Structures are given as structure tokens and as C-alpha cells.
Amino acid sequence: MLAFTLRRLVVAFSVALTVSVIAFVLLHLSGDLATSIAGAEASPAQVAEVRHQYGLDRPLTVQYLDWLWRALHLDFGNSFYFRDSVVSLIATRMPVTLTLGAISLAISLIIAVPLGVLAAVFRGTIIDRLALTFCVLGQAIPTFCLGLGLIIIFAVNLRWLPVSGTAGWQNYVLPSVALGWYAVPAVMRLSRNGMLEVLSADYIRTARAKGLSPAAVVLKHALRNAIIPVVALAAVQFGFMLGGSIVVEAVFSMHGVGHLAWEAIARNDFPVVQAVVLILAAIYITLTFLADVINALLDPRMRVA
Amino acid sequence: MALLEVRDLVIDIPTEAGVLHAVSGISFAVERGETLAIVGESGSGKSLTSLALMNLLPKRAQRRAARISFDGIDLQTISAGGMRKLRGNRMAMIFQEPMTSLNPAYTIGNQLMEALTCHRKVSQREARDRAVHLLEKVGITAADRRLSQYPHQLSGGLRQRVMIAMALMCGPDLIIADEPTTALDVTIQAQILHLLADLQKEFGMAVILITHDLGVVARVADTVGVMYAGRLVETGAARAVFKHPRHPYTRGLLDCIPVPGRTVPGMPLGAIRGQVPNLIGKLEGCAFRNRCDFAAPECAGAIPLAHPEPGHDVRCVRLPELEASA
Numbered sequence: 231m232l233a234f235t236l237r238r239l240v241v242a243f244s245v246a247l248t249v250s251v252i253a254f255v256l257l258h259l260s261g262d263l264a265t266s267i268a269g270a271e272a273s274p275a276q277v278a279e280v281r282h283q284y285g286l287d288r289p290l291t292v293q294y295l296d297w298l299w300r301a302l303h304l305d306f307g308n309s310f311y312f313r314d315s316v317v318s319l320i321a322t323r324m325p326v327t328l329t330l331g332a333i334s335l336a337i338s339l340i341i342a343v344p345l346g347v348l349a350a351v352f353r354g355t356i357i358d359r360l361a362l363t364f365c366v367l368g369q370a371i372p373t374f375c376l377g378l379g380l381i382i383i384f385a386v387n388l389r390w391l392p393v394s395g396t397a398g399w400q401n402y403v404l405p406s407v408a409l410g411w412y413a414v415p416a417v418m419r420l421s422r423n424g425m426l427e428v429l430s431a432d433y434i435r436t437a438r439a440k441g442l443s444p445a446a447v448v449l450k451h452a453l454r455n456a457i458i459p460v461v462a463l464a465a466v467q468f469g470f471m472l473g474g475s476i477v478v479e480a481v482f483s484m485h486g487v488g489h490l491a492w493e494a495i496a497r498n499d500f501p502v503v504q505a506v507v508l509i510l511a512a513i514y515i516t517l518t519f520l521a522d523v524i525n526a527l528l529d530p531r532m533r534v535a
Numbered sequence: 536m537a538l539l540e541v542r543d544l545v546i547d548i549p550t551e552a553g554v555l556h557a558v559s560g561i562s563f564a565v566e567r568g569e570t571l572a573i574v575g576e577s578g579s580g581k582s583l584t585s586l587a588l589m590n591l592l593p594k595r596a597q598r599r600a601a602r603i604s605f606d607g608i609d610l611q612t613i614s615a616g617g618m619r620k621l622r623g624n625r626m627a628m629i630f631q632e633p634m635t636s637l638n639p640a641y642t643i644g645n646q647l648m649e650a651l652t653c654h655r656k657v658s659q660r661e662a663r664d665r666a667v668h669l670l671e672k673v674g675i676t677a678a679d680r681r682l683s684q685y686p687h688q689l690s691g692g693l694r695q696r697v698m699i700a701m702a703l704m705c706g707p708d709l710i711i712a713d714e715p716t717t718a719l720d721v722t723i724q725a726q727i728l729h730l731l732a733d734l735q736k737e738f739g740m741a742v743i744l745i746t747h748d749l750g751v752v753a754r755v756a757d758t759v760g761v762m763y764a765g766r767l768v769e770t771g772a773a774r775a776v777f778k779h780p781r782h783p784y785t786r787g788l789l790d791c792i793p794v795p796g797r798t799v800p801g802m803p804l805g806a807i808r809g810q811v812p813n814l815i816g817k818l819e820g821c822a823f824r825n826r827c828d829f830a831a832p833e834c835a836g837a838i839p840l841a842h843p844e845p846g847h848d849v850r851c852v853r854l855p856e857l858e859a860s861a
Contacts, residue, residue, distance in 0.1 A: 432636045436630060436698075437638065438591055439589060439623060440622065440649065440650045441623035441653055442619075530685040530687065
């Protein structure tokens with residue numbers, strides 16, 4: 231298990247390094263940074279001064295290594311637009327996005343996994359059909375529609391929950407449902423299919439032949455094997471949620487990283503864009519790594535691979 | 536009273552093409568401590584028969600019988616809970632595929648101990664001791680260490696030994712072994728069979744051995760039932776059936792394998808021509824008649840049970856002519 235974890239860590243680090251190179255190169259391919267920073271009306275002398283001031287006249291590899299070195303020390307420089315360091319900008323925004331993502335993921339798993347298991351156990355019955363119908367409905371409603379719909383019903387008409395902002399836990403309920411809803415169909419389908427496959431496995435017949443109760447057969451012997459692909463999917467979905475939170479953050483006026491990225495892109499605020507890309511990638515890589523480790527804990531056969 | 540009694544067992548499977556008559560009215564009984572071997576080709580209905588006894592048939596399969604009783608308990612009217620109390624406890628099963636019959640996510644020890652703890656109020660310590668004891672009984676060395684291993688770390692032969700130990704955890708009265716050696720190497724097959732036979736003597740269990748291997752049957756069975764196309768065509772004491780097979784199908788099967796004292800050295804082994812009939816739809820008369828060298832017009836009619844000798848039943852209307860030709 232230790233060797234497996236170490237191997238996965240090495241893979242994770244190499245992926246992170248690759249992403250950092252790509253993020254760096256892409257930004258430099260997008261045009262002359264010095265011209266953008268100095269502004270459209272700047273004279274060639276001013277542009278040259280900016281280029282020197284920001285170190286953009288050095289060789290690319292030196293710039294990359296310098297940027298990477300500082301990034302490793304969590305120094306991403308200052309935002310061009312906000313008069314603040316990139317790190318403190320992200321640090322104030324990140325908790326909002328992470329909280330939103332985590333609650334959304336929890337909501338979607340709590341709904342989707344039991345629903346998928348029920349649909350599989352009662353395959354072909356009315357329960358299965360209702361679950362699948364629920365899924366189609368989930369897929370058919372875009373996140374922003376659902377978000378607006380939830381605001382109209384629960385915030386405007388019923389007045390149970392606030393419309394927007396990030397003041398208290400109440401603010402997170404509607405956005406999390408809107409964002410989590412998006413992941414329910416995929417997770418539910420995968421749980422159902424995984425469960426169906428496992429339920430017809432020989433070892434399930436063995437478990438029944440032992441005289442175990444149906445609950446023990448499903449919850450102990452089937453679920454643990456059926457949940458393995460769901461763990462990997464959940465990690466990917468969490469990544470999508472961090473990306474997708476840009477829409478939900480806009481609808482609910484929440485000042486998270488998604489909102490920040492959108493503002494930064496609109497204003498050519500390169501240090502912010504670069505840092506957000508790198509940090510989101512790092513989170514994504516961490517999640518994939520965690521999913522691998524959880525899967526290895528669930529399935530002893532994976533520990534060898 | 537017999538430990539297990541089955542009368543007129545029928546298993547139908549509705550398919551899109553029509554009803555598949557997988558098993559059409561078979562009857563047999565197993566006494567305490569006795570080994571019954573059910574022999575037949577793939578698709579003869581022998582595995583479904585074994586699942587039917589455990590109430591483990593696939594949902595779409597329909598089971599009917601005049602009587603299925605285990606130690607006087609009617610298995611047709613028993614509740615799901617009542618059946619669970621019997622399964623794994625008084626009647627246990629060993630499956631054909633040791634590679635896939637153990638749960639990959641749990642240790643051997645976990646799966647062995649669970650077989651006991653779900654039926655008896657015993658401590659983890661006692662369950663563990665029993666598991667170690669039985670692993671040693673089935674010939675697994677370093678049993679204590681094996682408990683913490685996962686199925687994928689064991690070979691097929693070892694896994695089948697684990698499956699046997701698991702079936703023995705509650706000390707059952709009946710073990711149903713569905714082709715327990717088919718998936719194993721030939722060298723391991725003999726070991727597993729000897730093991731089963733030894734354990735049976737030691738624990739006094741009844742065993743139903745489902746197999747297509749007649750060589751296996753000759754060594755371990757007391758009684759033999761030969762199945763063909765969902766019917767039992769011949770049943771009798773193993774010695775009598777091997778010495779003097781009555782049904783043309785049984786004869787054909789025995790001609791396919793080398794049997795000491797029966798096969799003439801230098802002569803080619805036999806083969807049964809043709810194929811197993813399609814079991815979808817109604818099948819009148821003898822199911823073997825299209826492959827039988829002795830077939831006659833009356834084979835298309837009803838086939839009553841013939842008793843050439845006490846305890847030996849044969850479903851063949853051509854028995855007198857067969858005896859004359861032999």
C-alpha cells in the first residue's frame with residue numbers, strides 16, 4: 231500500500247509540473263504581455279520599460295523557472311487590476327468555492343448513490359423507472375435555469391432562504407443544490423450499472439448461499455465493489471463543480487474563485503488567471519490522487535498495480 | 536426418511552422464443568451420509584437443479600415440484616427467512632468457479648468467519664479458531680496467515696479449498712458441489728475430490744456432486760443419476776450403473792471414456808453422434824431418440840420408468856431389445 235501511494239504521488243507531481251509548463255506557455259503565446267500591461271496608448275519606450283520591470287526581457291526558461299520557484303512559495307505576484315497580491319485574492323475567494331463544491335458533491339452523492347442502488351436492486355420495477363425518470367429530468371435542466379428556478383421558489387416566493395451573497399450557511403443551500411443536481415444523473419447511472427453488474431457476480435451468489443440477509447448481501451458484498459467506479463467519477467465531478475461553479479457563483483452573486491477567474495479573464499489580469507489555472511489543476515490532481523488511494527483501500531487488487 | 540427428497544421437479548425458463556423446459560420432472564432422494572452424483576452434459580439442467588434445491592434460481596426461472604423436502608421441511612412453502620436459516624447452515628454449496636466465487640474486496644478470514652457468525656452466536660475468537668481449524672482440515676498450510684490474505688493472492692486450487700472450508704463452517708448435513716473441479720488443473724482435481732470424500736467420511740455429511748466427469752463419479756459416488764435434456768434417464772447404485780449401464784445414453788457416455796476392465800485396449804473410444812435437442816417448446820417421448828442407435832417408433836410416445844433391478848431406474852422403452860443385443 232505504501233509503495234502504491236508513493237508511485238501515485240510521483241505520477242501526481244509529474245502531472246502538476248506538466249500543467250504548470252502548459253499554463254505558463256499558453257499565457258506567453260497569447261500575445262505580448264508587456265504591450266497588454268502597459269496599455270494600448272503606451273509609447274514603445276514605456277512598453278520597453280514595462281518589459282524590463284516585469285522581467286519579460288529574460289529568456290523564457292529563466293522566466294518559467296523564476297515563476298515556478300515563486301509559485302512553489304505561493305508567491306504569484308500582484309494582480310494588475312486589484313491592488314492586492316494574487317495569493318491573498320485567491321485565499322479570500324477559495325473557501326467560498328471549495329465549500330460550495332464540497333456541499334454540492336455531498337448532496338449529489340447522498341441522493342445519487344442510494345438511488346442507484348435502489349434502482350439496481352429493484353431493477354425493472356416502478357422504483358427503477360422513477361429513478362431513471364428523475365435522472366432524465368436532472369440532465370434536461372441547465373444549472374442556471376435550476377438556480378434561477380430555486381431562487382424564485384425558495385427565496386422570492388417562500389422566503390425560506392436568501393437570494394444571494396455569502397453571509398451564512400443559508401446562502402450555500404440553494405447554490406449547492408443547483409450545482410450538485412448536475413452530478414446526480416451521472417453518479418446515479420454509474421451506481422446503478424455498477425450495482426447491476428456486481429449483483430450478478432458469482433461471489434454474490436456465494437454470499438446468498440451462505441444464508442446472509444438480503445441487506446448484508448447488498449450493503450456488505452455488493453456495494454463495496456459497485457462503488458469503486460463511483461469514487462473515480464466523484465473526483466472528476468468535483469473538478470467539474472469547481473469549474474462549473476463559475477455559473478452558479480454568477481447566478482447567486484457569490485464571490486468565489488470562479489467569479490474571480492471570470493473577472494480576471496475579462497480584464498487581462500494574467501497573474502490571477504495563471505494562478506487560478508494552476509491552483510484548480512493542483513486541486514484536480516490532488517482529488518484524482520485521493521480517488522486512487524480510496525479505490526486501493528476498497529479493492530485490494532489495485533494495490534499491486 | 537431420506538435427508539433430501541425431490542419428486543417431479545420441473546424448471547421452466549420463459550424466453551422470447553418460447554418456454555425453455557430446462558428440467559422436466561426429475562425425482563431423486565439422498566440419504567444421510569450418502570453421495571449422489573448427478574452426471575450430464577452442459578445444458579442438461581444439472582446446475583439449475585442444484586440451485587433449485589437452495590432456492591437460489593435466477594428470478595425468471597420457474598420451479599414446480601410434487602415435493603422438495605429437506606429433513607422433513609417442505610422447501611416449497613418455506614419462508615425466505617426460514618430458507619436463509621437452512622442455507623449455509625444445514626445445506627451448503629460449493630460452486631464451479633473458485634476464481635470468481637469469493638468476494639475480491641474482503642479477506643479469506645472475513646468471508647469464512649461470516650459464514651459461521653451469520654448463523655451462530657459465537658465470538659470473533661471462536662469463529663476465527665473454527666476458520667483456522669477448517670483451513671487446516673482442507674489442507675491449507677499456514678492457515679493463520681491465510682486468513683488475512685485476499686482471494687487474488689491465492690491459486691484456483693487454494694480458493695476451491697477455501698470454498699470447501701467455507702461450506703463446512705456450520706457443519707452442514709448436506710453439501711451440494713456443483714462441478715467443484717471443472718475449473719481446476721487436472722492434477723488438482725483428484726486432490727480436491729479425495730479431500731471431499733475424506734471430509735464426507737469424517738463429518739458424515741450427505742453430498743450431491745454435480746459433474747460431467749464420469750471418472751469422478753466412479754471414484755466417489757454411492758448413487759448415480761444420469762441426466763439428459765432435463766430428465767433423469769437412469770438412476771441406480773454407482774457400481775451397478777458402471778458395471779451394467781442400461782440406458783443407451785449412459786452406455787454412450789461410458790464408451791466415451793477409458794474405464795479399466797470395460798474399454799478394450801487398442802479399440803478407439805466411442806462418441807455420441809448428433810447434438811442435444813433444443814429444449815424450447817414441448818418435447819414428446821424420449822429426448823435421446825434422435826441420437827440413439829436403438830431408436831424405434833415407440834420412442835416418440837410416453838416413456839414409463841423401467842426397473843431392471845431393485846434400486847435401478849431407467850427411462851427407456853427399448854430395454855428388452857437392448858438387453859437382448861448386449
